[in-house]
Amino acid sequence: MNAAPPQAVAIRAGRLAALGSVLPASIARVIALATFAGCAHAGAVPPAAEPPGQTASKPREPRAGVEFQQGYATWYGSKLVGHRTADGEVFDPLAMTAAHRTLPFGTWVEVTCVDTGRSVRVRITDRGPFGHAERIIDLSRAAADKLGIRSRGIAPVAVHVVNGP
Numbered sequence: 102m103n104a105a106p107p108q109a110v111a112i113r114a115g116r117l118a119a120l121g122s123v124l125p126a127s128i129a130r131v132i133a134l135a136t137f138a139g140c141a142h143a144g145a146v147p148p149a150a151e152p153p154g155q156t157a158s159k160p161r162e163p164r165a166g167v168e169f170q171q172g173y174a175t176w177y178g179s180k181l182v183g184h185r186t187a188d189g190e191v192f193d194p195l196a197m198t199a200a201h202r203t204l205p206f207g208t209w210v211e212v213t214c215v216d217t218g219r220s221v222r223v224r225i226t227d228r229g230p231f232g233h234a235e236r237i238i239d240l241s242r243a244a245a246d247k248l249g250i251r252s253r254g255i256a257p258v259a260v261h262v263v264n265g266p
Contacts, residue, residue, distance in 0.1 A: 172237035176245030
């Protein structure tokens with residue numbers, strides 16, 4: 102524990118003594134103790150580091166064949182043509198891409214329409230869908246066409262992480 106040098110204590114006590122006419126002695130003591138309490142942590146040992154890969158700030162890679170979600174897919178296209186996606190590339194509605202809320206950019210997923218059994222593989226390039234918890238993925242127009250859900254606008258799907266296209 103690091104204590105303040107005696108001169109500092111005397112100076113601070115002198116200032117507190119000057120306040121003695123205004124503050125009762127018990128309050129002056131509390132102020133003095135609070136002033137020196139901040140010095141007590143100076144020699145503290147820092148907490149142990151978390152094991153590698155276990156911190157919340159370091160995302161883990163999704164595992165192909167293991168990561169799985171069920172919910173609804175929607176699609177997006179014409180209004181965002183030419184705009185940048187969340188990963189920085191220019192959105193192309195004719196590319197086999199999708200938006201997902203949490204999967205890392207560049208992750209490949211297989212999206213299977215539960216009603217028809219048709220599937221497509223898309224790369225995650227954007228974030229979304231937002232506003233509807235049951236919607237788990239937004240597909241590009243090309244992916245929605247290939248999956249056969251564009252005319253419906255929304256469809257029940259299963260999403261699996263895969264190794265690539």
